[in-house]
Amino acid sequence: MGLVVIMFFFGLAGGVVGRMKGSSFFVWFLISGLIPFFGLLAAVCYRWEDRELRRQCPGCGRVVKLHDTMCTRCGTDLDFPAVAIASEESVRHRLAASRPPG
Numbered sequence: 001m002g003l004v005v006i007m008f009f010f011g012l013a014g015g016v017v018g019r020m021k022g023s024s025f026f027v028w029f030l031i032s033g034l035i036p037f038f039g040l041l042a043a044v045c046y047r048w049e050d051r052e053l054r055r056q057c058p059g060c061g062r063v064v065k066l067h068d069t070m071c072t073r074c075g076t077d078l079d080f081p082a083v084a085i086a087s088e089e090s091v092r093h094r095l096a097a098s099r100p101p102g
């Protein structure tokens with residue numbers, strides 16, 4: 001019984017960390033619950049999805065992650081681009097900063 005409780009709380013912590021990083025709560029809940037400690041560690045070390053730079057696919061115009069080597073929509077091979085699109089997080093910050101106070 002004790003183990004189930006431990007797994008649940010590790011799952012919860014991993015899920016929250018995963019969600020914070022723009023990933024799926026449920027996926028990280030499962031990973032961290034099934035592999036207590038190491039799953040949580042993986043969630044903590046996992047890259048921040050919404051802090052990744054992005055770029056636009058030249059084939060179909062889809063915005064993909066900068067580190068993607070192939071477009072997930074049209075399959076175009078993507079070279080490392082000269083121009084990157086700002087990450088979602090920095091766009092949010094800019095919007096928040098441009099909003100008038102109050």
Ligand SMILES: [Zn+2]
Nearest residue numbers: 057060071074
């Ligand atoms: Zn494409």
